[in-house]
Amino acid sequence: MISIQHEDVDIGKLINDAKSSGTGAVVIFDGVVRDDDIREMELEAYEEVALKELKKIAEDATTLHNLLHVDIIHRIGRLSVGENILIIVVSAGHRPEAYAGSRYIIEEIKKGVPIWKKELTKDGGRWVPGDHAHGSGKPT
């Protein structure tokens, strides 16, 4: 499942569904709203494009790291401290591939998928600057 959605997901169920007979390792990344003196976080996406790019990242990760299954769920809307922002579930035959595939996906998302975060503090709001100054990937 590749999805941009408001609702949270059942990670335990995703893990079970990620397993097939060749699975030896499942690695899950769960990005969480951190309490950097904020009340909430507001997430916004260019949904159609972001979803297409997440699908492309999942495909590339599968090929590059020999993955058996990939889920990426990126949440949008208002999220409180401690809530899940991004859940990545990957399965592979062996652990090196599962770790590398998981890491590849999160780094690619940070690099180029059109999603933005605003931290809502008691003094107002602040857009989170991206990790990568030039944003959304390379021109195609």
Add this chain to the structure above:
Amino acid sequence: MISIQHEDVDIGKLINDAKSSGTGAVVIFDGVVRDDDIREMELEAYEEVALKELKKIAEDATTLHNLLHVDIIHRIGRLSVGENILIIVVSAGHRPEAYAGSRYIIEEIKKGVPIWKKELTKDGGRWVPGDHAHGSGKPT
């Protein structure tokens, strides 16, 4: 929770419990019985020593990688294909620490914790050779 046990665990609950206000990333490793033409796997541990070593690994990982929370659950007994063998949950402020801490823990477990696996096939059984020929860590 650091544990060697027969029972499975609720990974979703572990993830929730791993979160604190400083948590920005949770990484979960789930090692699974892979279908290498086997029927089941039988796991055996030198329990008291293995548990002590898992605790030491968790402490070292916490210090080295600035983790906020660590769970390690290693199962023993008979497990079928697809069942969880080892679950590692780590939380940290940021993703590089969470990934590095998780990886550190699994590699240390592979290197030195006295646990053994026997693959039960239709032709009998076969003890799995370890990743590290000389086994259980350094002399102390």
Add this chain to the structure above:
Amino acid sequence: MTVKVRFFARFRELLGTDILAEPGKGAAISTLVRDIAQEKKEGYDAIFDEHGNFREFVIVMQNGKRVETADAGKTVIADGDEIAVFPPVAGG
């Protein structure tokens, strides 16, 4: 012809989004965006520098594909296009 302009994040807050515009035939992306942004000085200043060029960090897409801002002055808009303009991304 009708096109839709979508701003995101801070640009959306300053300029709104899903703006339907009717540029003349042969209009370039940068002209279209400049015309819309000019209605609100703060929004214009967020996107364009003092020479009227896209600021270095601004990202522009035409129908979901990135257009280098340096080329946006010669990239012509077609009927039904969706033009998106946004600051650096911060997902994950």
Add this chain to the structure above:
Amino acid sequence: MTVKVRFFARFRELLGTDILAEPGKGAAISTLVRDIAQEKKEGYDAIFDEHGNFREFVIVMQNGKRVETADAGKTVIADGDEIAVFPPVAGG
């Protein structure tokens, strides 16, 4: 004095485990393990080479702490000790 010898994995299958032994005062670990293993040739051969030395991969612990097998011939057992002997680990 009484000590307990624990074999694990393949060694357990060949020799049993949780074996209570009463070695004489001053007995070394290697002597104790050799005496017990000798009762079953296949078990003995799994742990010791043709010169009666521990095979290179064998791991020995005294009360949960590793003892180099090269030193096991001069490491003396104390009353109540737990001696563990096992093949390379494969957890995780």
